[in-house]
Amino acid sequence: MNTLSATTAFLDEAADLLGPRGLTTDPERMDAWLTDWRGRYTGRALAMASPASTDEVAALVKLCARHRVPIVPQGGNSGMAGGATPDETGTALLLSLRRMDAIRSLSPESGQVVAEAGVILQHLHDAAEDAGMRFPLTLGGKGSATIGGLVATNAGGTQVLRHGTMRGQVLGLEAVLADGSVFNGLVPLKKDNRGFDLKQLLIGSEGTLGIVTAACLRLLPAPIGRVTAWIGLDGIVEARTLLRHVERDMGEALEGFEVVPAHCLDSVLAHLPDARSPLAGRHKWNALIECVSAGADSAALRERFETSLAAALEAGMFEDAVIAANERQAEDFWLLRDSISAAERAIGPAMQHDISVPVERMPEFILAASPAIEATFHGTRAVAFGHLGDGNVHFHVLAPPGSVRGEWEESAGKDVSARVYDLVCEWGGSISAEHGIGQMKVPELARLHDPVALSMMRSVKLALDPLGLLNPGKLVIASPAACA
Amino acid sequence: MNTLSATTAFLDEAADLLGPRGLTTDPERMDAWLTDWRGRYTGRALAMASPASTDEVAALVKLCARHRVPIVPQGGNSGMAGGATPDETGTALLLSLRRMDAIRSLSPESGQVVAEAGVILQHLHDAAEDAGMRFPLTLGGKGSATIGGLVATNAGGTQVLRHGTMRGQVLGLEAVLADGSVFNGLVPLKKDNRGFDLKQLLIGSEGTLGIVTAACLRLLPAPIGRVTAWIGLDGIVEARTLLRHVERDMGEALEGFEVVPAHCLDSVLAHLPDARSPLAGRHKWNALIECVSAGADSAALRERFETSLAAALEAGMFEDAVIAANERQAEDFWLLRDSISAAERAIGPAMQHDISVPVERMPEFILAASPAIEATFHGTRAVAFGHLGDGNVHFHVLAPPGSVRGEWEESAGKDVSARVYDLVCEWGGSISAEHGIGQMKVPELARLHDPVALSMMRSVKLALDPLGLLNPGKLVIASPAACA
Numbered sequence: 001m002n003t004l005s006a007t008t009a010f011l012d013e014a015a016d017l018l019g020p021r022g023l024t025t026d027p028e029r030m031d032a033w034l035t036d037w038r039g040r041y042t043g044r045a046l047a048m049a050s051p052a053s054t055d056e057v058a059a060l061v062k063l064c065a066r067h068r069v070p071i072v073p074q075g076g077n078s079g080m081a082g083g084a085t086p087d088e089t090g091t092a093l094l095l096s097l098r099r100m101d102a103i104r105s106l107s108p109e110s111g112q113v114v115a116e117a118g119v120i121l122q123h124l125h126d127a128a129e130d131a132g133m134r135f136p137l138t139l140g141g142k143g144s145a146t147i148g149g150l151v152a153t154n155a156g157g158t159q160v161l162r163h164g165t166m167r168g169q170v171l172g173l174e175a176v177l178a179d180g181s182v183f184n185g186l187v188p189l190k191k192d193n194r195g196f197d198l199k200q201l202l203i204g205s206e207g208t209l210g211i212v213t214a215a216c217l218r219l220l221p222a223p224i225g226r227v228t229a230w231i232g233l234d235g236i237v238e239a240r241t242l243l244r245h246v247e248r249d250m251g252e253a254l255e256g257f258e259v260v261p262a263h264c265l266d267s268v269l270a271h272l273p274d275a276r277s278p279l280a281g282r283h284k285w286n287a288l289i290e291c292v293s294a295g296a297d298s299a300a301l302r303e304r305f306e307t308s309l310a311a312a313l314e315a316g317m318f319e320d321a322v323i324a325a326n327e328r329q330a331e332d333f334w335l336l337r338d339s340i341s342a343a344e345r346a347i348g349p350a351m352q353h354d355i356s357v358p359v360e361r362m363p364e365f366i367l368a369a370s371p372a373i374e375a376t377f378h379g380t381r382a383v384a385f386g387h388l389g390d391g392n393v394h395f396h397v398l399a400p401p402g403s404v405r406g407e408w409e410e411s412a413g414k415d416v417s418a419r420v421y422d423l424v425c426e427w428g429g430s431i432s433a434e435h436g437i438g439q440m441k442v443p444e445l446a447r448l449h450d451p452v453a454l455s456m457m458r459s460v461k462l463a464l465d466p467l468g469l470l471n472p473g474k475l476v477i478a479s480p481a482a483c484a
Numbered sequence: 485m486n487t488l489s490a491t492t493a494f495l496d497e498a499a500d501l502l503g504p505r506g507l508t509t510d511p512e513r514m515d516a517w518l519t520d521w522r523g524r525y526t527g528r529a530l531a532m533a534s535p536a537s538t539d540e541v542a543a544l545v546k547l548c549a550r551h552r553v554p555i556v557p558q559g560g561n562s563g564m565a566g567g568a569t570p571d572e573t574g575t576a577l578l579l580s581l582r583r584m585d586a587i588r589s590l591s592p593e594s595g596q597v598v599a600e601a602g603v604i605l606q607h608l609h610d611a612a613e614d615a616g617m618r619f620p621l622t623l624g625g626k627g628s629a630t631i632g633g634l635v636a637t638n639a640g641g642t643q644v645l646r647h648g649t650m651r652g653q654v655l656g657l658e659a660v661l662a663d664g665s666v667f668n669g670l671v672p673l674k675k676d677n678r679g680f681d682l683k684q685l686l687i688g689s690e691g692t693l694g695i696v697t698a699a700c701l702r703l704l705p706a707p708i709g710r711v712t713a714w715i716g717l718d719g720i721v722e723a724r725t726l727l728r729h730v731e732r733d734m735g736e737a738l739e740g741f742e743v744v745p746a747h748c749l750d751s752v753l754a755h756l757p758d759a760r761s762p763l764a765g766r767h768k769w770n771a772l773i774e775c776v777s778a779g780a781d782s783a784a785l786r787e788r789f790e791t792s793l794a795a796a797l798e799a800g801m802f803e804d805a806v807i808a809a810n811e812r813q814a815e816d817f818w819l820l821r822d823s824i825s826a827a828e829r830a831i832g833p834a835m836q837h838d839i840s841v842p843v844e845r846m847p848e849f850i851l852a853a854s855p856a857i858e859a860t861f862h863g864t865r866a867v868a869f870g871h872l873g874d875g876n877v878h879f880h881v882l883a884p885p886g887s888v889r890g891e892w893e894e895s896a897g898k899d900v901s902a903r904v905y906d907l908v909c910e911w912g913g914s915i916s917a918e919h920g921i922g923q924m925k926v927p928e929l930a931r932l933h934d935p936v937a938l939s940m941m942r943s944v945k946l947a948l949d950p951l952g953l954l955n956p957g958k959l960v961i962a963s964p965a966a967c968a
Contacts, residue, residue, distance in 0.1 A: 109728065110844045154677050165675060181936045191649060191840045191876040191917040193638050193688055194933060195941050195959055200684040204677055221732070244593065248705070252736045356675045360594045392675040430676040437679060449678060452665045456948065457679050463947030464940065475679055 010067040011047055014093075017059055021099075022050050033077055033094060034085065037144075041082035041439060044090035045072070050099045054174060054182060054213040057095070061211065062180030064093060070472045071095050073207040075117065075149030078141040080354070081438025083153065083206045083474050092472070097148045100213060108133050111219045112171060112188060117148025117212050124217075133219040136163040140338060148212040154204030156434040158337075161389035162255040162292075163220075165434075166203065172216030173199045177209075178465040188216050201460070206436055207471040209464045225298025227305045228290045228330035232283030232320040236261075236363040236388075239287050242317045243389055246289060249308035253301060256290035257389035264340045264385045271343035278333060279320050287318070287388070288337050290330075340385055341394070349399040349408040353420050357429035359391035366393065369423045373397055377416050392433040395420060421448055437475045446477070494551040495531055498577075501543055505583070508532050517561055517578060518569065521628075525566035525923060528574035529556070534583045538658060538666060538697040541579070545695065546664030548577060554956045555579050557691040559601065559633030562625040564838070565922025567637065567690045567958050576956070581632045584697060592617050595703045596655060596672060601632025601696050608701075617703040620647040624822060632696040638688030640918040642821075645873035646739040646776075647704075649918075650687065656700030657683045661693075662949040672700050685944070690920055691955040693948045709782025711789050712774045712814035716767030716804040720745075720847040720872075723771050726801045727873055730773060733792035737785060740774035741873035748824045748869045755827035762817060763804050771802070771872070772821050774814075824869055825878070833883040833892040837904050841913035843875035850877065853907045857881055861900050876917040879904060905932055921959045930961070 015023050024030060025047045035042040046069065051057045064071050070092040074084040086092040097117035103124070104114040108131045115124055121135075121142040128135045139145065139157035149155075151173070156165045163169070171188035185199050202210050233239050239259050246254055262284055269275050279286075293301040302323070309321055324330035344350055357365045370382040379400025384393040397416045399408040421431045425448050437445050446454065458478040462468075468478065499507050508514060509531045519526040530553065535541045548555050554576040558568040570576040581601035587608070588598040592615045599608055605619075605626040612619045623629065623641035633639075635657070640649045647653070655672035669683050686694050717723050723743050730738055746768050753759050763770075777785040786807070793805055808814035828834055841849045854866040863884025868877040881900045883892040905915045909932050921929050930938065942962040946952075952962065 107844075110842075156675055156677075160675060167681070177936065177940070181939070183936050183940065184934060185937070187912040188842060189840050189912075189914050189917070190843055190874045191640055191644060191871070192914040193640075193916045193918055193920045194914055194929060195921060195937075196689055196693070196944060197651070197684050197687070198937055198940050200681050201944075203681070205680055209680070356673050358594075358671060359674055360591075387675070390674045428671040428673075430673050430678055432677045433673070433675040434677055436677045445678060450668060452661065452667050453669070453679075453682055455665070456661070456667065456682050459947040460680060460685075460944055463943040 006067065007046065010063070010069055013063055014047065014049060014060060017063065018049055018051055018056060022052060022056065024048050030094065033074060033096065036082050036085045037078050038080070041085040043086035043088055045086045045092055045094040046090060048094040048096055050096045052099050054100075054176065057176045057211060057213055058180045058182050060095070061176050061178070064469060065179055065467060068467060068469065069093050070469045071211070072471055073097065073148070073152070073211045075146030075152070076120065076141065076144035078144045079149060079153060079438060080435035081432070081440040083436055083438030083471070084149070085439070087473055095211065097146065097211075097213070103127050104214065106131055106219075108219070112216055113219055114172075114186060114214060114216045115147045116214045117146060119147045121145045121147065121150060128219050129222065131219075132222055134222045135169070135217060136220050137166060137169055147215055147217070151203055151212045151215050152205065152207050153436045156390070156392070158258065158387070159255050160387065161257055162252065167200065169217050170199065170203055170215050171218050173202055173212065174214040175202050175210035175212050178467065178470050183210060186214060186216050204436070206438065206475045208461060208475050209470065211470070223292040225293040225301045226290060226330065227298060227302045228288070228324040228333055229305070229309065230278035230322050230324075230333050231287040231289060231318050232279045232281060233285040233287060233318045234283065236285055236366050238317055239285055239388055240360070240363045242287060242312055245312050245317060246308055250291050250305065253291040253293055253304075254289070255292045256288065258288040258337050258386060259388040259393070260286040260288065260337060260340065260385050261383055262286075263381070263383050264344065265336065267343040267347060268336050268339045271346050272335070272339055275336060275339075278322050278336070281320060283319055288333055344383065344396055344398065347398060348401065349403050349405045349413065351397045351409065351413045351417050351420070353395040353397075353417065354392075354433050354435045355395050355420070355424045355429055355431060356390065356392040356433035357424065357427045359389070361427060362388060362391050362393065365427050365429070369395070369420070372423065373416065373419060376419060377412065380416065390433075418444075439474055442473070442475065442477065490551065491530065494547070494553055497547055498531065498533060498544065501547065502533055502535055502540060506534050506536060506540065514578065517558060517580065520566050520569045521562050522564070525569040527570035527572055529570045529576055529578040530574060532578040532580055534580045536583050538584075538660065541660045541695060541697055542664045542666050544579070545660050545662070548953060549663055549951060552951060552953065553577050554953045555695070556955055557581065557632070557636070557695045559630030559636070560604065560625065560628035562628045563633060563637060563922060564919035565916070565924040567920055567922030567955070568633065569923070571957055579695065581630060581695070581697070587611050588698065590615055590703075592703070596700055597703055598656075598670060598698060598700045599631045600698045601630060603631045605629045605631070605634060612703050613706065615703075616706055618706045619653070619701060620704050621650060621653055631699055631701070635687055635696045635699050636689065636691050637920045640874070640876070642742065642871070643739050644871065645741055646736065651684065653701050654683065654687055654699050655702050657686060657696065658698040659686050659694035659696050662951065662954050667694060670698060670700050688920070690922065690959045692945060692959050693954065695954070707776040709777040709785045710774060710814065711782060711786045712772070712808040712817055713789070713793065714762035714806050714808075714817050715771040715773060715802050716763045716765060717769040717771060717802045718767065720769055720850050722801055723769055723872055724844070724847045726771060726796055729796050729801060730792055733795075734775050734789060737775040737777055738773070739776045740772065742772040742821050742870060743872040743877070744770040744772065744821060744824065744869050745867055746770070747865070747867050748828065749820065751827040751831060752820050752823045755830050756819070756823055759820060759823075762806050762820070765804060767803055772817055828867065828880055828882065831882060832885065833887050833889045833897065835881045835893065835897045835901050835904070837879040837881075837901065838876075838917050838919045839879050839904070839908045839913055839915060840874065840876040840917035841908065841911045843873070845911055846872060846875050846877065849911050849913070853879070853904070856907065857900065857903060860903060861896065864900065874917075902928075923958055926957070926959065926961065
């Protein structure tokens with residue numbers, strides 16, 4: 001669509017379809033949504049559409065297909081990889097799902113909730129809690145992240161160890177496809193072998209294969225007991241030994257196993273005014289472990305956990321430990337963990353990498369990659385923290401002291417990232433464990449991913465979006481179909 | 485490939501590639517594999533290839549692509565829907581994976597095993613047991629079913645309630661694609677957001693998108709305690725109430741919840757010479773419940789289960805119950821359950837339907853569908869048994885007494901099945917919960933499935949197998965690409 005008159009015709013039709021609340025071209029109303037929340041990507045858009053129903057989304061996508069208008073779907077605009085920001089050409093329509101924020105149904109009996117794409121994660125948590133249930137996925141952006149975005153990016157968080165990523169929570173899915181047809185897979189069937197798992201294909205496809213409009217999600221009974229411990233260890237290998245030990249003893253009760261190196265804890269303690277270290281001494285590594293029991297009392301859980309930790313201490317797996325005396329103290333432990341990114345950012349420029357390797361190889365990866373990076377890039381410091389139990393850490397490389405923020409990231413920082421991703425691939429890992437590819441990692445994915453997998457993705461993308469209108473430039477770049 | 489000389493050229497090249505053990509055209513050696521094990525489908529094949537490695541499979545598929553030879557992959561030939569039987573034209577190559585039967589690695593520490601496609605399920609169970617672990621999926625055909633076939637059909641079984649279908653067991657996958665390239669996704673990453681979940685796309689695709697050559701599967705610690713109960717109930721609604729009650733009390737320990745109507749138990753008791761009813765009285769419905777504990781002793785599990793059942797009895801949820809006194813008795817209970825199909829078949833002709841509806845609707849579905857079928861088809865009897873906890877029952881319709889075996893199934897039986905499937909779709913269910921589509925249900929899938937989902941499947945099939953050489957005629961029929 002190139003001419004002004006064609007654009008006007010499209011916008012007129014879209015305005016007729018969506019009404020005044022459903023479409024805007026006002027720069028002031030659009031502005032906040034054209035830059036990602038971390039301020040890394042800024043784009044332009046023809047207009048911002050805010051449909052109120054699946055039918056409206058479907059009609060709008062049909063209209064876009066007819067006019068060849070690219071579509072950038074957006075939820076809470078809290079993604080980490082620029083996946084919801086349009087490019088700079090201004091030819092795309094920004095499609096906000098935020099108005100579709102109804103919880104269509106919630107059944108504690110069947111443990112199911114049907115939420116529209118625009119439902120904010122925190123609202124879902126609240127609704128579940130009101131019904132005596134819980135939704136077992138949470139993350140830092142829960143106040144803005146929407147269900148649609150969480151599904152489209154297969155979001156993770158701190159409870160993946162036990163409950164899996166978003167992929168594991170979705171029982172049914174509704175999505176609008178590139179031709180405006182509606183994939184209606186909302187009714188949850190525990191067993192269904194009618195061919196390809198199209199639901200799983202759509203989850204994590206970052207809006208490039210379809211636009212998620214609603215999801216049926218699983219709910220669990222609210223946990224009754226939670227026991228949280230902060231552990232001081234001499235090394236990351238010991239942390240893995242402790243993980244295996246606690247897994248064996250606590251089984252399904254183990255929900256979180258996060259690791260924090262001394263450098264990160266120091267940074268947080270310097271950054272947060274009232275923060276205190278949970279342990280008296282300083283340890284090379286720390287582990288934050290959480291166990292949860294549904295349906296049992298927390299005294300029994302605590303006793304079991306204490307017994308397990310006592311045996312681990314006896315076996316020399318760690319140096320010191322404290323179990324949170326109450327909910328308040330448990331929250332304080334988690335606050336330390338959740339403040340690492342902000343604290344490290346406050347120190348100076350850094351490159352952050354959301355990477356995974358097979359769980360059992362993670363300690364060796366950290367022990368090999370950190371000194372390798374620091375040796376190659378003089379003055380840098382590599383710190384790794386996060387979800388040891390998932391084989392997923394945030395691997396941050398801090399710039400040499402005195403580096404200029406904004407400059408270092410664009411120069412030496414890029415070389416650092418390329419080297420980190422090379423190492424990750426050498427270890428059989430993933431250059432995006434949680435955050436997705438978006439626009440940020442498209443070149444690195446093309447450079448480093450298995451060519452066979454890339455080719456499959458391009459074929460599937462072309463097959464389901466032959467005009468290339470769904471979130472173009474994100475995740476996988478496919479040339480238009482040869483026979484189009 | 486039409487001419488005799490072209491066929492000869494292909495077979496010569498294939499023989500060079502695979503060697504004498506790897507290729508045969510001997511009718512006697514091929515014969516057993518050209519008819520499915522239930523004897524419903526018989527086909528012909530150009531030859532039977534038995535490659536010994538992934539490289540050989542890849543080279544063979546490349547050769548087939550060059551010569552346009554269709555490929556029918558086959559594991560243990562124990563599928564339920566004719567998915568591994570070639571058609572009658574004799575133009576396809578039967579590709580047996582049975583020679584690829586190595587367990588490449590097994591690690592109790594990481595709870596992972598890498599098994600080639602031809603590994604028989606029972607052998608995997610044995611290998612896991614030898615290492616103090618278990619593979620949490622089992623089914624009747626475990627003595628012949630192979631890992632490749634189980635992955636390709638997303639097999640289920642009796643422990644899906646707790647552990648999920650094959651889809652939930654696969655941590656990594658290796659497969660040969662239509663062009664002979666190898667999808668290498670064997671290294672298991674707990675978190676990986678590098679785009680579409682190609683592994684899940686291949687699982688359950690019945691060999692139409694790629695040929696599974698190996699899988700990395702999860703292992704669990706061997707269970708220490710198991711407690712099995714046989715329950716007599718007044719109705720199927722009561723069975724659901726009991727299911728919810730036991731789920732609440734036993735949580736993750738609940739592994740099996742099967743239902744058996746009186747008619748099925750009667751048939752089994754008449755069919756098995758030494759079988760005895762677990763309970764003194766006759767009940768309209770029976771439930772077989774199994775709880776398993778890993779890492780705890782079975783006395784505590786039994787006590788918890790007994791307490792839960794006592795409360796359920798108090799609340800009037802069932803009429804009578806017996807807990808197996810030992811392993812032997814537990815096995816006897818399961819033998820009753822596992823003998824239903826054979827016992828019902830012995831009575832006379834019947835149409836069997838592997839169907840699911842949402843778990844919470846299953847009792848109402850059975851109460852509505854059974855009399856509806858019996859009223860429409862005079863003299864028939866509808867019985868439903870199986871995995872209530874998964875919303876998946878085997879819905880059998882027995883022919884009117886005196887019906888001739890082989891004739892009834894081909895005439896009135898077909899109308900019965902069409903009506904059963906209509907009802908299932910009206911209830912939002914699936915016409916194939918476990919067994920897949922194969923060649924058996926292709927017409928019903930085309931008739932009853934969501935046209936949007938069907939269209940997506942056809943597009944994906946064409947994209948990944950543009951020449952239509954992978955298991956043609958199965959699952960989804962896609963016309964050749966318009967631009968081929």
